[in-house]
Amino acid sequence: xxxxxxxxxxxxxxxxxxxxxxxxxxxxxxxxxxxxxxxxxxxxxxxxxxxxxxxxxxxxxxxxxxxxxxxxxxxxxxxxxxxxxxxxxxxxxxxxxxxxxxxxxxxxxxxxxxxxxxxxxxxxxxxxxxxxxxxxxxxxxxxxxxxxxxxxxxxxxxxxxxxxxxxxxxxxxxxxxxxxxxxxxxxxxxxxxxxxxxxxxxxxxxxxxxxxxxxxxxxxxxxxxxxxxxx
Amino acid sequence: xxxxxxxxxxxxxxxxxxxxxxxxxxxxxxxxxxxxxxxxxxxxxxxxxxxxxxxxxxxxxxxxxxxxxxxxxxxxxxxxxxxxxxxxxxxxxxxxxxxxxxxxxxxxxxxxxxxxxxxxxxxxxxxxxxxxxxxxxxxxxxxxxxxxxxxxxxxxxxxxxxxxxxxxxxxxxxxxxxxxxxxxxxxxxxxxxxxxxxxxxxxxxxxxxxxxxxxxxxxxxxxxxxxx
Numbered sequence: 001x002x003x004x005x006x007x008x009x010x011x012x013x014x015x016x017x018x019x020x021x022x023x024x025x026x027x028x029x030x031x032x033x034x035x036x037x038x039x040x041x042x043x044x045x046x047x048x049x050x051x052x053x054x055x056x057x058x059x060x061x062x063x064x065x066x067x068x069x070x071x072x073x074x075x076x077x078x079x080x081x082x083x084x085x086x087x088x089x090x091x092x093x094x095x096x097x098x099x100x101x102x103x104x105x106x107x108x109x110x111x112x113x114x115x116x117x118x119x120x121x122x123x124x125x126x127x128x129x130x131x132x133x134x135x136x137x138x139x140x141x142x143x144x145x146x147x148x149x150x151x152x153x154x155x156x157x158x159x160x161x162x163x164x165x166x167x168x169x170x171x172x173x174x175x176x177x178x179x180x181x182x183x184x185x186x187x188x189x190x191x192x193x194x195x196x197x198x199x200x201x202x203x204x205x206x207x208x209x210x211x212x213x214x215x216x217x218x219x220x221x222x223x224x225x226x227x228x229x230x231x
Numbered sequence: 232x233x234x235x236x237x238x239x240x241x242x243x244x245x246x247x248x249x250x251x252x253x254x255x256x257x258x259x260x261x262x263x264x265x266x267x268x269x270x271x272x273x274x275x276x277x278x279x280x281x282x283x284x285x286x287x288x289x290x291x292x293x294x295x296x297x298x299x300x301x302x303x304x305x306x307x308x309x310x311x312x313x314x315x316x317x318x319x320x321x322x323x324x325x326x327x328x329x330x331x332x333x334x335x336x337x338x339x340x341x342x343x344x345x346x347x348x349x350x351x352x353x354x355x356x357x358x359x360x361x362x363x364x365x366x367x368x369x370x371x372x373x374x375x376x377x378x379x380x381x382x383x384x385x386x387x388x389x390x391x392x393x394x395x396x397x398x399x400x401x402x403x404x405x406x407x408x409x410x411x412x413x414x415x416x417x418x419x420x421x422x423x424x425x426x427x428x429x430x431x432x433x434x435x436x437x438x439x440x441x442x443x444x445x446x447x448x449x450x451x452x453x454x455x456x457x458x459x
Contacts, residue, residue: 067452119406119409122405122406123406125402126402126403126406129403130389130390130393130399130403133390133393133394134389134393142455142456143389143455143456145455146385146389146452146455147386147389147403149448149452150382150385150386150407150445150452153444153445153448154406154410157440157441157444158410161410161413161414161437
């Protein structure tokens with residue numbers, strides 16, 4: 001299938017570029033004065049975080065449109081986006097402690113954004129579990145759309161409530177109303193990394209989309225065969 | 232549809248469920264026993280010399296109520312599984328929203344009853360003065376309960392026919408229960424310590440916002456969770 005193949009190419013390219021970004025991050029970007037080399041994980045951590053949250057919003061939007069349009073493509077996209085979002089949430093939840101240990105002095109803290117990411121991960125996992133548990137394709141699509149919308153609506157609530165507590169995280173330094181407070185070299189590296197993660201997201205989603213299309217075809221064929229065989 | 236009619240139909244669905252419950256009383260007695268047992272687990276799992284009961288009381292209260300509510304939520308649509316009663320309910324000339332509202336009301340009455348049993352027992356077992364703060368505490372509990380029961384009722388309509396319905400519902404609904412639970416627990420602490428009500432107004436507003444948003448969302452989304 002063409003989409004699957006294209007997704008594999010894009011993912012391959014993105015992984016190559018990711019290696020390139022890290023060469024740049026390690027060798028050609030200045031070392032942060034306070035944090036030293038530990039700060040290098042920033043180029044992996046923050047783009048993954050941005051895409052993990054964006055993926056949830058995209059799941060929600062696709063779900064809203066699915067309920068109105070009943071287009072199976074939207075459902076396939078939502079499922080793919082949720083899977084990729086779950087992977088990115090795992091990336092954040094693993095790189096976060098690695099960064100946190102030398103800088104905060106602890107692997108884990110019930111810090112605002114950490115908690116939010118954990119919730120995102122739990123929402124994604126719930127979404128994927130529900131998809132697995134429902135066998136009828138139409139029902140599965142409707143149910144997961146309902147859960148996707150609820151998940152998207154829950155995120156701002158968690159966002160708001162966790163920001164009422166103290167946070168160990170730095171306040172946003174790139175995506176904020178005033179101009180970014182990063183040195184230009186770091187910003188450039190970071191923006192490249194964001195671009196690479198965007199490519200990764202697109203590549204992953206295309207692959208999962210293609211796969212779930214193939215799986216649906218298989219299910220349809222299987223059902224047809226079974227229908228005749230078992231009456 | 233005019234709203235009095237919606238409410239009347241919702242009440243018809245709710246009273247049907249509550250009548251079934253009232254006649255058998257299995258679920259409510261089990262839920263009440265469950266609450267007592269969870270409170271006992273807390274009693275024996277804590278070191279009474281290490282942590283004062285008043286410090287632990289809000290946590291105990293909310294953990295108990297959360298678990299009891301998760302278990303209770305499955306009941307509403309499980310009732311409809313026998314003899315394909317759900318199909319009959321869907322064929323009835325009433326709107327889907329009133330089915331949802333009816334199930335929500337029945338669940339609220341059910342969970343509310345469990346809470347009415349649980350809170351005095353908490354006061355008794357842990358020697359916490361609840362009575363002086365009964366009004367505000369009831370408000371906190373009511374706001375939190377409305378929030379997570381509206382989400383839970385919606386989700387239980389989806390999970391009921393899956394193989395691992397109890398477990399799956401808990402996994403799906405707990406992330407949605409934790410924010411209201413957190414606000415309610417934060418509000419309960421100062422309340423039981425005798426702090427003025429103005430101190431917890433922020434939490435109450437958060438709870439109210441959550442209730443409004445998720446109740447409206449659930450009413451809107453419920454039709455998608457039942458057969459067309």
